[in-house]
Amino acid sequence: EIKQAAGTDYTAAVANRDKWQPAIKRAERPDAYGFHSSILDSPAKTQWVQVDLGESTTEITRIRLYPASDDYAGVGDGFGFPVRFQVAVSNDKSFNTNTVIFDHTQDDYPNPKLAYLEIPHREKSPIRYIRVTATKLAERSNDYIMVLSEIVALDEDDGNSARGKTVTASSSIEAAVRWGRQNVTDGLWPRPVSDDGAQKWFAAAQQVQRLWLQANTAERKARQQKLHEQQITWRSELAAIPAGAMVYAAASHFKAQANFKPTNGSPREIHVLARGDIRNPLELANPGSIPVLSETGRFELANNHAEGDRRAALALWLTQREQPLTWRSIVNRIWQHHFGKGIVNSPNDFGRMGRLPTHPELLDYLAQQFRDNGQSIKELQRLIVTSSVYRQGSQHDAKNQLIDNSNQYLWRMNLRRLSAEEIRDSILSATGLLNDTQGGPGFYLFKLEHPEHSPHYEYHKYDPTNPLSYRRAVYRFVVRSQPDPYMTILDCADSSQSTPVRDETITSVQALAFLNNKFNLAMAERFSESLQQESADITSQVRTAFSRMTGRLPTSQEQAEFEQYARKHDLKNFCRILFNLNEFIYLD
Incomplete structure (x- = not known):
């Protein structure tokens, strides 16, 4: 949008800048890189570097600032050049009185790469000191710096009055030979392929920036700020999502290793095998389906089709x-x-x-x-x-x-037992502990030991009071090679094979599991604790527990018998009995 608003002048300026791009490339760089300020935590902290020419002079006609270059972490040419800054001259070391000869503190100065900044000095009053003050530092990664390679003070004969002169600074990293305050007057700086071409490149780059800023109106800036704030919000929301687990996925494009060679998406040939014998291949098998919607069931694919095209054809055939x-x-x-x-x-x-x-x-x-x-x-x-x-x-x-003895025509509703997962979730729900949070990572119903070589899934070491396991059973981590014994007793399907209809058994082991499994014991204890917190009356406790497990109030006989049992054997053991009720386990 901004490019369109900037128009053809902007397009031409970009083309002109790109034309001079080869000239700005680095041709050579000395071992001494230049001056480097301390690393700071804010771009607004002022930094300065100052050259003492040794004596007052009126011969200075222009001052040049040369950018630095570094390959560390890919920072490149123009590294650390101040974003907003000014250049001042003075005959006073403390700069109580001074003359500002260049001021770029109101807007950002583009990265000059290896193009120098030349500042004319037309005043004839004597000067001894040159100071470059950065009011907005260059960003490095999450911190900020000021870096210059060289400060040059030229007279009419191109003599450099600053070379070898004393340098002071607000701060400086002294790491010889690469960084040091005196490097800024050592007469060394990185050279581009062409000084003249580099200056033309930078002039074009400044023109590009000016046209861009003109087109970037206040209304557009406000929209950008709003989008930036939304981006921050979305990033914080994304950061709050738990990190995903490592995924192992099959791929058709990878680097060949010994006999493991990629197919690069090309489908391999499949032959009809006589009696399944791979040593006796017959005709080539073409991709297709069973002949339900067409006479042949063949997929119409191009001769040079990829494996993904076959998968897509099958998906389209299934969903038409x-x-x-x-x-x-x-x-x-x-x-x-x-x-x-x-x-x-x-x-x-x-x-x-x-x-x-x-x-x-x-x-x-x-x-x-x-x-x-x-x-x-x-x-x-x-x-x-x-x-x-x-x-x-x-x-x-x-x-x-x-x-219809088998009720296949549904003249009545079938009695249905809850699945293993439903039983576990119902116990958690009845006891008030079920965490119904949707999505997110799963949980273990075992203690994982030795995962680095041969993992041991120790179900007997699992802590049933761990709140992380109070989520619905659909989120539990299923180990195909070692199923959960408790869930298996309740006829949970084997996840390693297709199970269209689950087996439904009635065994004494199931009753023992409902009474003695660690999970049921822990839930019975928590259930009894919650009942005691709700009421101190055993009659009310029994009535509440029974209605919560069955969806109805107990009859007077049931109430009396359950009260007697709870008084004699404790409320916790009464809750264990409720987990074993047919009315709880079956939908009738």
Whole structure:
């Protein structure tokens, strides 16, 4: 926007500057770099360097400042040249009276690279001292400095009256031979390829800066400031996000190492194998899909296509509107989540070896609704849970059982046991400890030992009272090679293989785990503590605990029996019993 506002004059000035760019390159640099002030924490701290010519003189006609050059950390030419500064002369060492012959303290001076600054001196009054004062220092990284290579005082015959003369400064880094205050009058400075070309480059660079500043109006500066403030806010928000873990990812572009050679995106040839024998390859297998939407199922790809093109073709084939399998499979999975069985009771197999749908028209209707209404899983679930079939009770009906003993036509609601993850989350929720924060890093349900060579996942050393583990089970770190014993007992699926339908078992080990597992014991203790904080009355404690775990108040008989148990065996043990209730574990 600023470039457009600056117009053709700006474009021409940039072209002129770039034309002289080769001339500004460094041709030589002495070992003595120049004067370097102390390193300061603010650009507004004034620094100065002063040359004593030894005697008063009226012969000085011009003064030159030569920039320094350094390769340390890539700082380059013009390193540390003051951003805002003035040059003054005086016959008084303390500069109580002086004449300012150059003032650039109101706006920034561009980096001159290796172009010198020549300042005419037309006054004929005698001078002895030359002082360069920086009012805004150059930024280094997170600190600020003033650096000059040479101060030259020339007469009409180009004689340098400053060479070898005494130098004082507000501060100076003395690190011979490179840095020192006396280096500023040693007659040495870095030389560009062409002095004349360097001066022309800098004149063009100043013209570029002037045109840019003219186009950068107050309104634009205000917008820039607002964007800068937003950037600071966003950076602070980004900094608050926890650092991500290292990711190991496959790549097709990398440096070849021995037999590990990159494919560079070119797909390798795949052959049909007779009886799966890799030693007996047959014809070349072309990229494609099962012939559902076309006669051949072949993907239309260019002859020089890359591996990524094949992946993209597969993704497009899966998600196209006319693709029946994708939409049916998704809604079948969600139906299975709510009813325990899918409309197709083989969710991993919609082919010839799979089961036929019990309600094919319903499956297609739900698939169409899902596809045509934004593909929102939330909307699909709302449609299912507000239906009359979902809102049925689970009461037994002998007549219906004779017709459909397995309830595949859903004449009643199926009894559903909570999954292992849901049981753990429900215990945390009932005890008031569940941390429902979304996103962020996961947590361990084990103590990790020896991660540097062969990691040991010590589940028995896990501390169940650690608040970091009070998050939903979906955020737990899953070790495929060594599953969590507690979750496995509760029929948690093996994460190392596809499990379309989880097994559901009823074993004595599960009951023992609910009573004696460290997690359940810790939660029972915390649950009892929270109940005692809410009320000192055992009757109220029992009623609150039971209603929180089951969603209903206890009957008078249940209340009496539970009160008796809590008085005899302690409230904590009563809470352990509640974790074992069928009403808590099953949705009925």
